[in-house]
Structure formats: C-alpha cells, structure tokens
Amino acid sequence: MKVGSGKGRKVCLIITGVVIAIVLLIVILALTVFKAKHPVTTVNSVKLEDFHLGLDIAKLKVDLNVTLGVDISVKNPNKVGFKFSDSVANLNYRGQQIGEVPVPAGEISSDATKEFNLSLTIMADRLLSDSQLYSDVTSGTLPLNTFVKISGKVRILGFIKVHVVSSTSCDFAVDISTRAVENQECKYKTKL
Known part of the structure; x- marks a missing residue:
C-alpha cells in the first residue's frame, strides 16, 4: 500500500472539479449575460x-x-x-x-x-x-x-x-x- 495515494487522488478530483466549474461558469455567462444581441x-x-x-x-x-x-x-x-x-x-x-x-x-x-x-x-x-x-x-x-x-x-x-x-x-x-x-x-x- 502506497502512502499518500489517496491524497493525490483527492487533489486531482478537486482540481478537475474546479476546472469543470470554471468551464461551466464561462459557458453559462457566454449563453446568458454575454450572449451577443443585435445592435x-x-x-x-x-x-x-x-x-x-x-x-x-x-x-x-x-x-x-x-x-x-x-x-x-x-x-x-x-x-x-x-x-x-x-x-x-x-x-x-x-x-x-x-x-x-x-x-x-x-x-x-x-x-x-x-x-x-x-x-x-x-x-x-x-x-x-x-x-x-x-x-x-x-x-x-x-x-x-x-x-x-x-x-x-x-x-x-x-x-x-x-x-x-x-x-x-x-x-x-x-x-x-x-x-x-x-x-x-x-x-x-x-x-x-
């Protein structure tokens, strides 16, 4: 059994979750607040x-x-x-x-x-x-x-x-x- 392998997995999951949340936030903003409207x-x-x-x-x-x-x-x-x-x-x-x-x-x-x-x-x-x-x-x-x-x-x-x-x-x-x-x-x- 390796020491710290559970810790690395948790860090990887947290970073993946943050990246997914940022991408979702950008997509939501692009489709709502920043959605291009006609002049x-x-x-x-x-x-x-x-x-x-x-x-x-x-x-x-x-x-x-x-x-x-x-x-x-x-x-x-x-x-x-x-x-x-x-x-x-x-x-x-x-x-x-x-x-x-x-x-x-x-x-x-x-x-x-x-x-x-x-x-x-x-x-x-x-x-x-x-x-x-x-x-x-x-x-x-x-x-x-x-x-x-x-x-x-x-x-x-x-x-x-x-x-x-x-x-x-x-x-x-x-x-x-x-x-x-x-x-x-x-x-x-x-x-x-």
Missing part, C-alpha cells in the same frame, strides 16, 4: 437640408437635387463593446435605392448609444422615374426605407472575439408638410 438602429429624424428644382426646356429635362439630413442612432445592448468597420446606409423608395451614405468605422461601448448625423443626397433621377411619386406627394406622405448593415467584432471576456453582422431595415413615412418621421417599423437580423 438596435433607429431613424430619429429626417430633415430636408437642400431642395433645388430646375427645368431645362431646351433639353426637356427636369433637374432635381435633394439633400436630406438623416439622424440615426445605434444602440449596443451587449455587456461588451462592439467595434465595427466602415458601412453604408441606403435609402430606398418603394424598393428602389435612391441614396446612400457612408457610415464611418467606430466603436460603441457596452450599453451605449452612438448617434450619426448623416447627410444624404438623393439620386433624384431614380426618384423622378417612379410613377407613384406624384400620388405619394399629393397624399402628403412619402414612404421610405433605410437599410444599414454593420459588421464588426465583439470581445467576450477580453480574449474571445465573436464576428457579428447586424442589419437593420426600417420602414417609415415622412410627413411632407411637417417633415416628421412617422410609423417607423424596424426589422433586425444578426449573424454571429
């Missing part, structure tokens, strides 16, 4: 910054230049920071892209919201070619959609990097007389 993008306001309408009778051409100021905010509901790369926000009218603006790379701290004030020039030739534009303008409401896709990384526990791609599609209407955003509905999709 929430909201269109706060849309303002008409510039509007120029010109008529070239010789060429039978309408020249329209519209610039919108779009204020969006991105909320990071995660318990860790979210670092994202350059992205693009698209503005669509009835399924057709009529404008885009770059969203510069950055970082959003945990449980924080970052505001973006974007200046968006509308591709007016695409807007003018839509036959429903006149009826929407006369009704006083312009239905629009924004689509923002942000990809980046979330660091969990300081050393685990999780790649996150979050896209947000928001349907909303702009009241032409008040220029206010109404009836905003957003759909979120996140891929880890």
Whole structure:
C-alpha cells in the first residue's frame, strides 16, 4: 500500500472539479449575460437640408437635387463593446435605392448609444422615374426605407472575439408638410 495515494487522488478530483466549474461558469455567462444581441438602429429624424428644382426646356429635362439630413442612432445592448468597420446606409423608395451614405468605422461601448448625423443626397433621377411619386406627394406622405448593415467584432471576456453582422431595415413615412418621421417599423437580423 502506497502512502499518500489517496491524497493525490483527492487533489486531482478537486482540481478537475474546479476546472469543470470554471468551464461551466464561462459557458453559462457566454449563453446568458454575454450572449451577443443585435445592435438596435433607429431613424430619429429626417430633415430636408437642400431642395433645388430646375427645368431645362431646351433639353426637356427636369433637374432635381435633394439633400436630406438623416439622424440615426445605434444602440449596443451587449455587456461588451462592439467595434465595427466602415458601412453604408441606403435609402430606398418603394424598393428602389435612391441614396446612400457612408457610415464611418467606430466603436460603441457596452450599453451605449452612438448617434450619426448623416447627410444624404438623393439620386433624384431614380426618384423622378417612379410613377407613384406624384400620388405619394399629393397624399402628403412619402414612404421610405433605410437599410444599414454593420459588421464588426465583439470581445467576450477580453480574449474571445465573436464576428457579428447586424442589419437593420426600417420602414417609415415622412410627413411632407411637417417633415416628421412617422410609423417607423424596424426589422433586425444578426449573424454571429
């Protein structure tokens, strides 16, 4: 009979139990507290910054230049920071892209919201070619959609990097007389 063999076995069982408990704790934290949630993008306001309408009778051409100021905010509901790369926000009218603006790379701290004030020039030739534009303008409401896709990384526990791609599609209407955003509905999709 060896002396101390029971003691070594107890130490080995205690170390194994501690390692299993730590692994279980990390898994539970990763699936609950640190579970990656989608960033929430909201269109706060849309303002008409510039509007120029010109008529070239010789060429039978309408020249329209519209610039919108779009204020969006991105909320990071995660318990860790979210670092994202350059992205693009698209503005669509009835399924057709009529404008885009770059969203510069950055970082959003945990449980924080970052505001973006974007200046968006509308591709007016695409807007003018839509036959429903006149009826929407006369009704006083312009239905629009924004689509923002942000990809980046979330660091969990300081050393685990999780790649996150979050896209947000928001349907909303702009009241032409008040220029206010109404009836905003957003759909979120996140891929880890």
